[in-house]
Amino acid sequence: MERTESMLAQTRPPGVADVDPGSVLLPGHDVPLGRYTTVRRLLPQRPRRMVGAWCFVDHFGPDDVEQRPGMEVPPHPHTGLQTVTWLLEGEILHRDSLGNVQPIRPGQLNVMTSGNGIAHSERSPAVHPPVMHGVQLWVALPDPARAGAADFAHHADLPRWRDGDLDCTLLVGEFGGHRSPAVVHTPLVGVQFELGGGAPTTLSLRPDFEYALLAMSGSAEAAGVGFEPGALLYLGSGRRELTVRGGAGARLLLLGGTPFEEPLVMWWNFVGRSHEEIAAAREDWMAGDRRFGVVADDSAPPLPAPALPTTRLKARDRTGGLHG
Numbered sequence: 001m002e003r004t005e006s007m008l009a010q011t012r013p014p015g016v017a018d019v020d021p022g023s024v025l026l027p028g029h030d031v032p033l034g035r036y037t038t039v040r041r042l043l044p045q046r047p048r049r050m051v052g053a054w055c056f057v058d059h060f061g062p063d064d065v066e067q068r069p070g071m072e073v074p075p076h077p078h079t080g081l082q083t084v085t086w087l088l089e090g091e092i093l094h095r096d097s098l099g100n101v102q103p104i105r106p107g108q109l110n111v112m113t114s115g116n117g118i119a120h121s122e123r124s125p126a127v128h129p130p131v132m133h134g135v136q137l138w139v140a141l142p143d144p145a146r147a148g149a150a151d152f153a154h155h156a157d158l159p160r161w162r163d164g165d166l167d168c169t170l171l172v173g174e175f176g177g178h179r180s181p182a183v184v185h186t187p188l189v190g191v192q193f194e195l196g197g198g199a200p201t202t203l204s205l206r207p208d209f210e211y212a213l214l215a216m217s218g219s220a221e222a223a224g225v226g227f228e229p230g231a232l233l234y235l236g237s238g239r240r241e242l243t244v245r246g247g248a249g250a251r252l253l254l255l256g257g258t259p260f261e262e263p264l265v266m267w268w269n270f271v272g273r274s275h276e277e278i279a280a281a282r283e284d285w286m287a288g289d290r291r292f293g294v295v296a297d298d299s300a301p302p303l304p305a306p307a308l309p310t311t312r313l314k315a316r317d318r319t320g321g322l323h324g
């Protein structure tokens with residue numbers, strides 16, 4: 001049965017975080033991305049729209065691209081979010097309307113902040129590794145950051161350490177006494193664990209964070225639930241620790257953050273707060289407004305926005321409840 005906020009205890013004192021130690025296993029569904037890539041979309045889903053400010057999770061691969069173009073996503077816009085790109089295998093060339101042209105390879109992190117508007121493209125280079133595997137994540141920007149300036153950062157050197165049988169790499173936020181150089185705008189964490197296949201390992205968590213664990217490769221178990229690559233285990237909030245175990249080489253991505261309380265309208269590549277805001281962003285993109293700029297060194301035609309739905313777009317909170 002779907003767990004909703006109404007099922008949680010209503011007697012907690014003011015200022016105390018929701019306590020929800022239950023877990024929900026969320027299978028992904030396939031979505032085409034560009035002409036040659038299919039991703040498994042894990043957020044948003046009806047049972048769970050967000051994890052902290054993480055509002056969008058796509059897992060792709062491992063795909064054999066030796067005789068294929070690989071990723072081919074032409075110039076397209078974003079508003080109100082950060083994109084976080086993390087590769088396990090392969091190479092992608094990022095280009096954006098700020099003038100950045102930056103390849104990303106395994107172990108490196110790209111963080112693009114849209115602010116009020118940015119455009120970018122993502123393509124595998126002509127000569128690329130034979131396998132592509134990674135994740136594309138979105139982080140919802142709070143007020144006032146979502147109306148601010150666009151930005152892009154490439155991080156080739158991230159905190160890495162060993163914890164028992166785990167090899168840890170911190171993408172964003174703070175974890176295990178380490179801090180990522182990536183700039184975020186809400187309390188947030190993203191950390192990869194590569195399992196050694198030995199005894200279970202217990203991780204320390206923040207009870208005011210809600211968490212989810214993505215299996216990227218290999219079988220694993222957490223909170224007594226087994227899951228396979230391409231599944232997202234939502235862990236709720238209120239946890240102070242989490243025990244994980246799995247086969248040698250299994251790779252997991254822990255995502256977490258304080259619950260994001262601002263209702264969102266998410267449509268196409270835009271994250272906003274109202275139908276009017278999304279409609280204005282679409283109109284600006286289709287009109288070639290300078291709000292989004294021109295993607296550097298990419299002559300491909302920009303991706304046209306789809307038609308807006310015939311019904312009004314409604315803001316939803318992190319549990320899927322409608323607002324406005």
